[in-house]
Amino acid sequence: MKNKILNRLKLISGPAALFMCLSLFSLKLEASTKKDTIVNSFKLKTVIIDPGHGAKAEGSPPGHYSRGADGSFSSERNVTLALGLKLQKAIEKDINGVKAVLTRSTADDVSWERRAQIANENKGQLFISLHCNSLADRVVRERVGTKRGKAVYKSVRVPDRSGKGVLMLIYGLHRSREEENAIKNNQVEEDSEMNGAALDPDDPVVIILTNEYKRKFRKQSVNIANFINDELVQNDGRRTEGLREQGLYVLCHAAMPSVLVETGYINNPEEEEYLNSEEGQNDIVNSIVRAIKSYKSQIEGVTTN
Numbered sequence: 187m188k189n190k191i192l193n194r195l196k197l198i199s200g201p202a203a204l205f206m207c208l209s210l211f212s213l214k215l216e217a218s219t220k221k222d223t224i225v226n227s228f229k230l231k232t233v234i235i236d237p238g239h240g241a242k243a244e245g246s247p248p249g250h251y252s253r254g255a256d257g258s259f260s261s262e263r264n265v266t267l268a269l270g271l272k273l274q275k276a277i278e279k280d281i282n283g284v285k286a287v288l289t290r291s292t293a294d295d296v297s298w299e300r301r302a303q304i305a306n307e308n309k310g311q312l313f314i315s316l317h318c319n320s321l322a323d324r325v326v327r328e329r330v331g332t333k334r335g336k337a338v339y340k341s342v343r344v345p346d347r348s349g350k351g352v353l354m355l356i357y358g359l360h361r362s363r364e365e366e367n368a369i370k371n372n373q374v375e376e377d378s379e380m381n382g383a384a385l386d387p388d389d390p391v392v393i394i395l396t397n398e399y400k401r402k403f404r405k406q407s408v409n410i411a412n413f414i415n416d417e418l419v420q421n422d423g424r425r426t427e428g429l430r431e432q433g434l435y436v437l438c439h440a441a442m443p444s445v446l447v448e449t450g451y452i453n454n455p456e457e458e459e460y461l462n463s464e465e466g467q468n469d470i471v472n473s474i475v476r477a478i479k480s481y482k483s484q485i486e487g488v489t490t491n
């Protein structure tokens with residue numbers, strides 16, 4: 187019994203923790219004289235939906251903006267907006283008592299700073315950022331002819347369309363020194379989501395924010411990421427690259443459990459079709475809705491003994 191209470195408490199974080207702690211124990215005393223039922227009074231009321239990227243409008247306030255990746259006939263920013271609008275509707279229709287707030291509802295981009303602000307101002311309790319993945323071009327040496335009996339090569343960029351599947355990013359400082367150095371020396375391509383969005387892992391402010399975030403929200407972020415990942419794999423038959431930690435501004439500054447969902451590779455022709463299709467978008471939206479329902483019941487769980 188005690189362990190169950192402690193486990194329940196671990197799920198609850200932030201300023202509400204002390205209050206929850208007191209109310210849980212007073213409930214327990216009362217309950218033990220009746221049916222020994224523990225009621226967790228946390229309710230998931232507000233989910234923030236964050237459609238990644240957008241087109242930067244003229245006169246936008248200062249901040250970080252990013253247009254996102256492009257496929258052969260569509261753009262990440264349009265797919266994420268379509269998914270976000272559908273997801274908002276589906277949440278409000280299918281999950282009782284839960285409001286969904288969008289950080290962006292038009293084609294115009296919203297800065298990362300403003301997105302985090304919208305999430306916090308609306309008292310979001312869960313932050314779901316929607317993106318599409320894309321692989322960077324590969325640079326290969328190609329033989330272009332011969333000169334004085336010797337082969338002549340030049341470097342050419344070749345699109346890499348081999349990426350496939352979904353990926354869940356949760357906030358963390360994942361880069362090792364080797365990775366940092368490899369990026370500096372251009373030995374590896376930076377992840378498309380990382381371009382300019384990465385935080386400096388050596389910055390003391392970043393370290394403090396990271397520790398604070400991990401202490402409060404990491405466990406729930408992993409939980410929601412797992413629920414979404416499992417739904418996409420088990421119901422929609424998607425391939426997955428699993429869960430990965432990444433130092434991302436918008437996830438770090440939204441003071442709530444957060445996950446960034448890479449819904450598929452927009453530069454893979456097959457996945458681009460799927461991401462733009464009615465069927466594909468409905469699959470993704472319905473999977474996320476089911477995942478939120480599972481997360482909601484887990485976090486609001488009523489334990490009966």
Ligand SMILES: [Zn+2]
Pocket residue numbers: 238239254255262317318379
């Ligand atoms: Zn993106």
